[in-house]
Amino acid sequence: MTTREKPQIHLRIRLDGETAIGPGKADLLEGIRETGSIAGAGRRMNMSYKRAWLLVESMNRCFREPVVEAVRGGRARGGATLTPLGEYVLAAYRRMNEETNRAIGGEIEALRGMLADNGD
Template structure:
């Protein structure tokens, strides 16, 4: 697995408008596109159907003034997708927010953990 699989810790969801948001899943897709050069490959990598991945991309593109992902069909590479400058910015921004959040709540999180039940004990 590549990213977004933290089994414990904080998850950040940035709510831009009621309904529209960017969370761990969309950030991972952006990252996947950036690394693989295609929506399909990014989706496959995270065990997600192409359709679903594409839908999320469409949603993100519609949410910003300028699209975050640019796609090409056919051609020498037989299609593909890349992050636009804004796409890179949004991804980097989200990742920074994740780090900042983790740092900010680190102490509080430790306080929570001492109250948590051990995972092992299942009835």
């Protein structure tokens, strides 16, 4: 990180012991929304389909309703979309992350100024 970059806080929201949503899962949800595909979203993140699918399953387990609906069928008929709950979870996570950065960014910057020089 260069001295000009603002520090970024990346929340991980744990509910009942499992991380329901964090920065990687949020990025995966955005990728699914934009590509219409779990595999496509995973590729954009340099993530295997299996890893992407496991993350989707984890999120779907965490919430009362699924956040992603997948339709099997391969390239021609398959796909995935965010459910209304998925859209809400993603938007809420992004809002919480932004508010956290605004609220404690100054403190994080102060702590960063106290770090030992790492040779940069």
